[in-house]
Amino acid sequence: MTAIAPRSLTSRRPIYEGTRIPSPIPTVLQTPPDIQATGDVLTVNFGPNHPSTHGVLRLIVDLYGEDVTGVEAVIGYLHTGFEKNMEAKTWWKCVTYPERIDYVSFQNNEYVFVAAVEKLLQLEIPPKATWMRTLLCELNRIHSHLVWLGTSALELGAISMFWYAFREREQILDLFELVTGYRMHTRYFQVGGLAEDIPRGFYPECRRFCDWMPRAIDDYETLLSRNKIWLERTGGLGLLSAEDAIALGQSGPVLRGSGVDWDLRKTQPYLAYHQVDFRVPVYHAGDVYSRYRVHMDEMRESVRIVEQCLDRLEHMDGEPWIADDRKVVLPPRHELHTSMESLIHHFKIVTEGFRVPEGEAYVAIESPRGELGCYVCSDGGPKPWRVKFRAPSFVALEAAATLMKDALIADMIAIVGSLDTVMGEVDR
Amino acid sequence: MALDKPLRAYGLKSERLLMPTKASAFEQEVADLEQKVGLTTLAKAVAWAQTNSMWPDTFGLACCAIEMMSIVGARYDIARFGMEPFRGSPRQADLLIVSGRVAHKMAAPLRQIYDQMLEPKWVIAMGACASSGGMFNNYAVVQSVDKIVPVDIYVPGCPPRPDQLMEGIIRLHEAVKAGVPPAYEIRSVAS
Amino acid sequence: MSELEAVPGYVEERVHVGETTLVVEPGELLDAARYLRDELGFNFLSDVTAVDYLGWGSAGVSGYIGTASGRDLNSPMTQGYQVVPLAKPKRFALNYHLLSISEEPRRLRLQAWLDEGEPVPSVIPVWPTADFHEREAFDLMGIAIEGHPNLRRILLDDDWEGHPLRKDYPLGGEPVRFSGEE
Numbered sequence: 016m017t018a019i020a021p022r023s024l025t026s027r028r029p030i031y032e033g034t035r036i037p038s039p040i041p042t043v044l045q046t047p048p049d050i051q052a053t054g055d056v057l058t059v060n061f062g063p064n065h066p067s068t069h070g071v072l073r074l075i076v077d078l079y080g081e082d083v084t085g086v087e088a089v090i091g092y093l094h095t096g097f098e099k100n101m102e103a104k105t106w107w108k109c110v111t112y113p114e115r116i117d118y119v120s121f122q123n124n125e126y127v128f129v130a131a132v133e134k135l136l137q138l139e140i141p142p143k144a145t146w147m148r149t150l151l152c153e154l155n156r157i158h159s160h161l162v163w164l165g166t167s168a169l170e171l172g173a174i175s176m177f178w179y180a181f182r183e184r185e186q187i188l189d190l191f192e193l194v195t196g197y198r199m200h201t202r203y204f205q206v207g208g209l210a211e212d213i214p215r216g217f218y219p220e221c222r223r224f225c226d227w228m229p230r231a232i233d234d235y236e237t238l239l240s241r242n243k244i245w246l247e248r249t250g251g252l253g254l255l256s257a258e259d260a261i262a263l264g265q266s267g268p269v270l271r272g273s274g275v276d277w278d279l280r281k282t283q284p285y286l287a288y289h290q291v292d293f294r295v296p297v298y299h300a301g302d303v304y305s306r307y308r309v310h311m312d313e314m315r316e317s318v319r320i321v322e323q324c325l326d327r328l329e330h331m332d333g334e335p336w337i338a339d340d341r342k343v344v345l346p347p348r349h350e351l352h353t354s355m356e357s358l359i360h361h362f363k364i365v366t367e368g369f370r371v372p373e374g375e376a377y378v379a380i381e382s383p384r385g386e387l388g389c390y391v392c393s394d395g396g397p398k399p400w401r402v403k404f405r406a407p408s409f410v411a412l413e414a415a416a417t418l419m420k421d422a423l424i425a426d427m428i429a430i431v432g433s434l435d436t437v438m439g440e441v442d443r
Numbered sequence: 444m445a446l447d448k449p450l451r452a453y454g455l456k457s458e459r460l461l462m463p464t465k466a467s468a469f470e471q472e473v474a475d476l477e478q479k480v481g482l483t484t485l486a487k488a489v490a491w492a493q494t495n496s497m498w499p500d501t502f503g504l505a506c507c508a509i510e511m512m513s514i515v516g517a518r519y520d521i522a523r524f525g526m527e528p529f530r531g532s533p534r535q536a537d538l539l540i541v542s543g544r545v546a547h548k549m550a551a552p553l554r555q556i557y558d559q560m561l562e563p564k565w566v567i568a569m570g571a572c573a574s575s576g577g578m579f580n581n582y583a584v585v586q587s588v589d590k591i592v593p594v595d596i597y598v599p600g601c602p603p604r605p606d607q608l609m610e611g612i613i614r615l616h617e618a619v620k621a622g623v624p625p626a627y628e629i630r631s632v633a634s
Numbered sequence: 635m636s637e638l639e640a641v642p643g644y645v646e647e648r649v650h651v652g653e654t655t656l657v658v659e660p661g662e663l664l665d666a667a668r669y670l671r672d673e674l675g676f677n678f679l680s681d682v683t684a685v686d687y688l689g690w691g692s693a694g695v696s697g698y699i700g701t702a703s704g705r706d707l708n709s710p711m712t713q714g715y716q717v718v719p720l721a722k723p724k725r726f727a728l729n730y731h732l733l734s735i736s737e738e739p740r741r742l743r744l745q746a747w748l749d750e751g752e753p754v755p756s757v758i759p760v761w762p763t764a765d766f767h768e769r770e771a772f773d774l775m776g777i778a779i780e781g782h783p784n785l786r787r788i789l790l791d792d793d794w795e796g797h798p799l800r801k802d803y804p805l806g807g808e809p810v811r812f813s814g815e816e
Contacts, residue, residue, distance in 0.1 A: 036762050039783040040765065040783045040784045041758060041762035041763075041765050042765045042766060042784070043784060062552065063549060063552050064500075064501070064502060064533075064552055064556055065501075065531070066501045066529070066531040070503070070504070070505075070508070071504055071549060090788060090789065091546070091548050091787075091788060091789040091790060091791075092546055092548050092549040092552070093504060093505055093543070093544065093546055093549065094546045094548065094583050094789040094790060095505075095544050095546060095579050095581075095583050095584055096579065096581040096582055096583035096584065096798065096806075097579075098774075098799060099581060099582070099583075099798055099799055099803075099805060100578075100579060100580075100581045100805065103805055111578065112578070115505070115506055115578075118505055118506035118509060119509060121506075134651050134652075135651060137651065162509065162512075165512075166512070177515075177516075178516060178517050181512070181513060181515075181516035181517065181518075182516065182517055182518070184513070184516070185513065185516065185517075185518045188513075198510075198604060199506060199509065199510065199602055200506065200601065200602065261677055261678055261735055262677075262761065262762050262763065263762055263763045264678060264679055264680070264761065264763030265763075275735065277735050282739050283739055283741075373719050374650050374651060375650070375653075375655075375685075375729075375743075376651055376653065377653065377680075377681070377731050377741070377743065379680060379731075379733075379741075386680060386733075388680055388681050388731065390681065390683045390729065390731070392685055394690060394691070394719050395719055400685075400690070401683075401685045401686075403681070403683040405680055405681035405731070409766060410763055410766070412766070413762075413763055413765055413766050438505075439505050439506065442546070442789055443789075547790075547791065548790065548791050576807070576808070579807075580805075580807035580808065580810065581805050581806045581807045582798055582803075582804070582805065582806025582807065583790075583798070583806070584807075586807065586808045
């Protein structure tokens with residue numbers, strides 16, 4: 016039942032031999048019958064409303080003393096019907112929906128949907144938009160890792176980390192507000208480029224943030240990385256080997272913490288990632304601490320990427336920020352006074368919506384949680400026929416049962432935290 | 444509590460200003476009403492104590508929960524209102540901030556949590572989804588949380604900024620101090 | 635990729651916007667999956683997507699199609715002609731998005747066409763990650779998965795009736811009431 020992991024991509028000896036994926040159901044850990052027979056197994060519900068489950072996740076846990084012998088994840092408490100709702104809206108109006116799916120890394124979600132539509136339209140995106148999208152996606156990555164760090168550390172008892180992480184998070188949200196007008200759910204990416212030009216004053220503010228952020232990450236690492244309590248609570252827990260990770264469809268920090276050097280930004284680059292220089296952190300112990308280290312190193316690399324994007328963008332003043340195709344993109348307002356065709360196109364795009372040619376496309380990007388994919392099927396009309404999001408957290412929860420083998424109840428919180436699940440994208 | 448109608452019915456006309464001047468119309472009217480209606484000093488003292496230590500329950504559901512977490516952060520510090528201990532157990536909580544969209548599957552746990560809270564208890568519907576279903580007018584989302592629990596304050600926004608949520612919380616405090624009863628005494632759930 | 639023709643159950647393959655779609659018979663899906671994983675190296679299943687094509691092609695698409703190439707004046711898709719998309723073979727399509735994590739990464743879409751109620755074997759023996767995805771396809775779209783060890787509803791209540799993502803299931807919700815009207 017194991018899948019094959021190519022030797023060249025995983026360069027150390029395996030974390031454990033064989034597979035720890037439970038069977039017959041790969042996503043449910045079941046108490047062995049001999050323990051069940053003792054009659055001492057307590058079934059506890061870590062209900063949907065729990066401070067430490069990162070949202071509305073329900074875990075039905077069998078406890079034998081403090082050992083976790085059975086785990087089942089019950090989801091669906093945040094099922095919002097995004098996909099059905101998007102089938103009823105025009106393509107332009109649909110862009111507000113994906114943001115709310117993974118509500119912590121919202122611009123990555125916007126981007127993946129817009130990229131799938133642009134793939135079907137075969138649109139050329141201007142470079143300024145590409146670089147700015149890269150910059151915003153990386154800022155979003157730092158934002159997402161900060162929220163993860165603050166909340167995971169909070170649950171394990173490192174309460175002050177929450178305030179430090181959220182201090183930097185406020186700075187990032189200020190940057191988003193400066194560019195897009197709103198802190199979260201910015202709706203700044205448009206099919207064809209960006210919705211508006213980049214406002215003046217953004218670049219020096221962003222530079223100031225990039226100068227400060229590495230020192231802040233040093234602060235976090237000082238607090239946690241060699242902290243005896245943190246090492247005890249996260250080291251050696253939640254082991255996942257490379258083969259099991261690939262078999263379970265894991266991606267992102269979970270996969271890189273298990274030693275597989277796989278990052279879609281490097282292996283199947285999109286946006287401007289093939290033009291920036293960054294490193295992909297890979298750790299080989301496959302435990303919660305490795306995933307923590309992957310997150311911290313990724314934050315540093317994201318700051319470097321943001322600086323490189325700024326270097327390019329500062330020379331791009333005055334360039335177009337959205338594609339020129341008037342069948343898809345609204346014409347500039349000043350043209351509406353003089354050009355009849357622009358007026359007609361504006362009217363058609365706003366009332367009926369632009370049409371996307373028939374076909375289907377699947378675009379996958381590297382969101383902070385892993386491979387975020389968007390499948391779009393169009394019938395040639397102004398509304399999507401089917402939209403499906405491949406959410407990395409949905410798949411990460413499948414690994415929860417494998418990770419909780421031989422865990423104690425306190426370890427369970429650390430393990431679920433390290434999967435970095437966001438329930439909005441699990442339930443969609 | 445002394446009142447059984449909303450303050451509007453007693454003649455309150457003006458709205459509370461975001462940054463009230465010393466003698467704003469709202470404060471003056473509330474003071475007049477308190478005189479007219481005759482809130483006792485003890486009731487006022489109890490209301491003062493309740494508002495200054497109203498502990499919320501961790502009921503973060505979706506995106507609004509992230510903004511609710513940022514209100515606990517250092518910039519929009521909610522600890523200055525005595526509200527930073529977000530209790531995990533509803534038995535220890537006074538305020539339920541429903542932050543996020545409520546799926547039909549979550550409606551039953553929401554009502555259960557509300558029932559487990561002890562009186563007096565208040566509910567803030569934070570965000571567009573909790574107030575009215577938001578942008579999700581579909582089969583999966585309950586169109587407004589007031590179909591499940593009686594709501595005191597609705598905070599609009601998608602998600603509301605932390606300062607908007609704080610405005611909602613402060614209005615709730617003002618209402619409690621003025622003697623407005625919690626929502627379960629004056630309304631039942633919507634149909 | 636003519637190497638795809640050796641896949642068991644091969645029906646056809648298409649390439650569109652740089653993506654390859656391989657269509658196989660639903661009955662031979664498990665053999666096809668094993669072959670793709672073991673012989674061709676697609677060791678990672680990204681996603682399982684079910685699509686309902688009920689009502690496909692009932693509305694013609696007219697007017698300018700929004701691509702740069704769609705402005706070809708000689709093509710019937712422009713100048714106001716009605717074009718109806720080609721009909722699909724059956725009502726449901728089940729798409730498996732595969733990826734090979736290797737030195738040469740490739741993506742592939744494995745597609746099987748199903749009628750209402752036609753069963754399809756579970757691919758959990760090949761890719762264990764299919765567990766939740768197949769439960770979701772069953773829950774929201776009503777695809778009958780055979781051999782799944784835990785086929786229950788995952789995102790909706792256990793006693794929910796119907797499969798919401800099907801085209802004959804209404805969107806639901808409430809009519810919006812405006813404050814001015816009675």
